[in-house]
Amino acid sequence: MNNSHIKKLASESGFKAAYFLPPPDYASHNDEPHIIWNAAEYPWADVTLLLIWAYSPYPPDVRIPSYYINSNASYHASVALARRLEAEGVKLLRCEVPIKQMALRYGIASPCRNSLVAVPGFGTRVVFQSMLLGGSENHSFAAESYNIEDRSENLRLSCNSCRACINACPAHAISENGLDVKKCMRFYMDGADYPDWVYDIQRTHMGCEVCQQVCPRNAGVKAVMPPEDISRAFDLETLSKGITKPARLLVGKNFTGNGKLAKEAEHFLKRDG
Ligand code: SF4
């Protein structure tokens, strides 16, 4: 097994791209211990495999979060891929790595003012999955070089004079200098509940997509209507009655505990009818 073979398997698993980067070598951050900032503890690791799951958003007036549905799908695809590789004897560890930092450093993505990163061809409409891979007698992996044109970490250069997201953000969280994280609705999505001001301006379940909807880097990524079963699962009347299981299965249960989807639906119905 080598890089090419893994890319073929990743494609068969639904990933649009697979990048082979060096293992992470950053200083650890104590506030995010679930991320492997430095692979020194895993001396067997030869490369970081960074997988890209690209997705289509839903139209702006659809409240269903395409990102979370695809994030969940990509998670299951990466688990299945890891099992397939392990069955072939590949030593690996599925784990989170400093994805944004590595994608920028190794020329896979460019930075955006809204703190996301954009991958050429897919814009910001991507989900990353990652794992460390180790070689052996039968398997050999090597880091590759990538170099997209726009890889500057300087926001002023990469977003140039565009102000679309600054003007569109309903929370006024973005400025010329980037994102004020605590003003962004996405910052509150992992918690058990949101501050009232988030419910007041939220347009999409589990977050906000406004800055991505207006971003010219996403101009080539066309929105699609959600399939019937997904629309049914996110019917507001249904969710507001507490029938959330079908929707939770689609987006994953990690972020939707404490009746969050039902509460969002109640707010949407009350505010917008
Ligand atoms: S996700 Fe929404 S709240 Fe956060 S920066 Fe983008 S537009 Fe603003």
Ligand code: SF4
């Ligand atoms: S909308 Fe414009 S300023 Fe904002 S992230 Fe996209 S390109 Fe950069």
